[in-house]
Amino acid sequence: MSTGRLGVRADVKDWAIAVSVAATLLVTGLSEQHATTSLDLLGCALFAAGGLALAARRRAPVPVLAITGLCAVGYQAAGFDVPAVAYLFAVYAAVRAGHRTITVAASVTLLAALPLAALASGLHDTGEAFAQARGALELAWLIAAGAAGEALRQAERRADEAERTREETARRRADEERLHIARELHDSLTHQISVIKVQAEAAVHVARKRGEPVPEALLVIREAGREATRELRATLEALRDDGKAPPHGLDHVPDLVERARNTGLDATLTIEGQRQDVPAAVDRTVYRIVQESLTNIARHAAAVTASVRIDYRPDALAVRVDDDGKATPDTAPVPGVGLLGMRERVTALGGRLRAEPRSEGGFTVQAELPVDRTP
Numbered sequence: 001m002s003t004g005r006l007g008v009r010a011d012v013k014d015w016a017i018a019v020s021v022a023a024t025l026l027v028t029g030l031s032e033q034h035a036t037t038s039l040d041l042l043g044c045a046l047f048a049a050g051g052l053a054l055a056a057r058r059r060a061p062v063p064v065l066a067i068t069g070l071c072a073v074g075y076q077a078a079g080f081d082v083p084a085v086a087y088l089f090a091v092y093a094a095v096r097a098g099h100r101t102i103t104v105a106a107s108v109t110l111l112a113a114l115p116l117a118a119l120a121s122g123l124h125d126t127g128e129a130f131a132q133a134r135g136a137l138e139l140a141w142l143i144a145a146g147a148a149g150e151a152l153r154q155a156e157r158r159a160d161e162a163e164r165t166r167e168e169t170a171r172r173r174a175d176e177e178r179l180h181i182a183r184e185l186h187d188s189l190t191h192q193i194s195v196i197k198v199q200a201e202a203a204v205h206v207a208r209k210r211g212e213p214v215p216e217a218l219l220v221i222r223e224a225g226r227e228a229t230r231e232l233r234a235t236l237e238a239l240r241d242d243g244k245a246p247p248h249g250l251d252h253v254p255d256l257v258e259r260a261r262n263t264g265l266d267a268t269l270t271i272e273g274q275r276q277d278v279p280a281a282v283d284r285t286v287y288r289i290v291q292e293s294l295t296n297i298a299r300h301a302a303a304v305t306a307s308v309r310i311d312y313r314p315d316a317l318a319v320r321v322d323d324d325g326k327a328t329p330d331t332a333p334v335p336g337v338g339l340l341g342m343r344e345r346v347t348a349l350g351g352r353l354r355a356e357p358r359s360e361g362g363f364t365v366q367a368e369l370p371v372d373r374t375p
Contacts, residue, residue, distance in 0.1 A: 015055045021086050022051025029080045043078040046071040050086035057093035062102055065090040069110045076117035084110070193232060197225030227299070249283035250310070253290050257308055260294045266305040267294070273312030282369045285345045286310065286319050292338040293321035293365045301325025301363060313371075316351075321365045327357040342367070 025047035050071030057064045065087075072084035087110065094103040200222035207214045253269065260267040290308055297303050303325035311318040339355055342365070346353040351369040358364050 010058065011055075014058060017089065018052050018054040020051075021054055021089060022048050025051050025075075025082055025085065029075065029082045040078075043075040043080045046075040046078070047080075047082070050075075054086060054089050054093075057090055058097075061090070061094040061097040062099055065094045065099075065103065065106055069106055069113075072110065073113045073117045076114055077120045084114075193225060193228050196221065197229055200225050248287045248291075249280070250278070250286055252287055253308065253310065256287070256290050256294055260298065260306065263298055265294075265298060265303065268305075268307045270307065270309045271312075272309065276312055276371075278317055278369075278371050281349055282317055282371060285349060285369060286317065286367075288345060289319055289342050289365065289367050290321060292342055296338060297321075297323045297325060297363075301327065303362065315371060316368050317371050318366070318368045320367075322358065322362060323364075324362040326361075327363040328361055329357050329359055331357060 026044060029043055029047050050068045053064050053067040053071075068084070068087040068090040072087045075082060091103055091107065094106075200218060203218055204214050204222055207218070257267045257269045294306065294308075297306050301323050303323035306321065306323040309318075309320045309322075311320075342355070343353050346367050346369065349369050351367060354364070354366045356364065
């Protein structure tokens with residue numbers, strides 16, 4: 001059904017162009033003639049035939065090319081100094097259909113035939129005949145340039161639309177895959193972790209209620225369950241972040257530091273430079289770097305203190321997280337999933353990341369993210 005509608009629209013457009021070209025040729029030709037002769041009638045017939053033939057330019061481009069060329073030669077021989085506009089449209093249709101060789105041959109033939117036709121009219125000498133033939137084509141080439149420009153504009157527009165459609169499709173598929181992963185993680189892990197956490201909490205509560213000493217292993221299991229629940233919740237939030245809900249960013253970094261303090265870590269936050277708006281991707285990345293760094297400190301560093309420093313620079317945003325944990329320059333860190341994820345985020349934004357033990361002991365994570373301040 002849609003194909004039929006498109007075909008009808010194309011036919012209507014072709015007929016509209018054909019009638020318009022025929023009318024233009026007739027008006028232009030008749031404005032140059034004063035006496036009605038048999039040649040005038042022949043010229044008018046050729047104008048109409050050349051213009052109306054364009055209605056079939058999609059279905060039969062080569063025959064239309066021949067008809068419009070012969071009509072142009074015919075009304076030149078009849079004494080009409082009118083541009084070969086219909087032939088121009090036929091050339092465009094033939095080239096678009098892929099008939100390049102035939103079109104070039106026909107155009108060369110027409111260029112040679114037009115001066116001869118003007119000379120055969122008997123109204124011009126040789127020089128005037130060539131001048132008239134050249135004038136008949138000059139306007140056509142101007143129109144050709146306009147038609148080519150319009151065709152190129154339409155092609156570029158279609159290419160832009162196709163590229164935008166591909167990007168939207170890829171983004172939609174990525175969102176769907178991210179949500180699928182979130183659902184799988186939720187279904188497969190949330191229940192089991194919740195059971196472990198609840199059972200550990202209940203066991204600790206019962207032991208304390210009875211006045212019995214709580215086994216150290218049970219306390220470790222309880223804390224591990226709490227930490228796993230927090231990390232899983234954060235992971236699911238990141239996976240489900242589709243841009244509709246406000247994502248975590250720089251404004252939420254103080255909350256991360258406060259939660260780290262609640263775990264017994266002496267954490268501090270320092271912000272330097274003048275606070276300015278930054279791109280959303282940079283905003284989210286800084287939050288994830290601080291989040292992952294503090295999580296690693298709590299889980300692996302055995303640190304007492306940690307410092308988070310955010311520096312607003314003219315063309316970049318720098319973040320640094322240091323701790324006084326057990327890492328030393330002699331111990332090479334094993335990059336985990338979290339560190340690899342940080343590096344991928346920073347690299348994707350054109351930034352630099354350095355994560356290594358400090359010379360004075362402990363570990364440092366430093367990232368510098370470029371920020372475009374151009375208004």
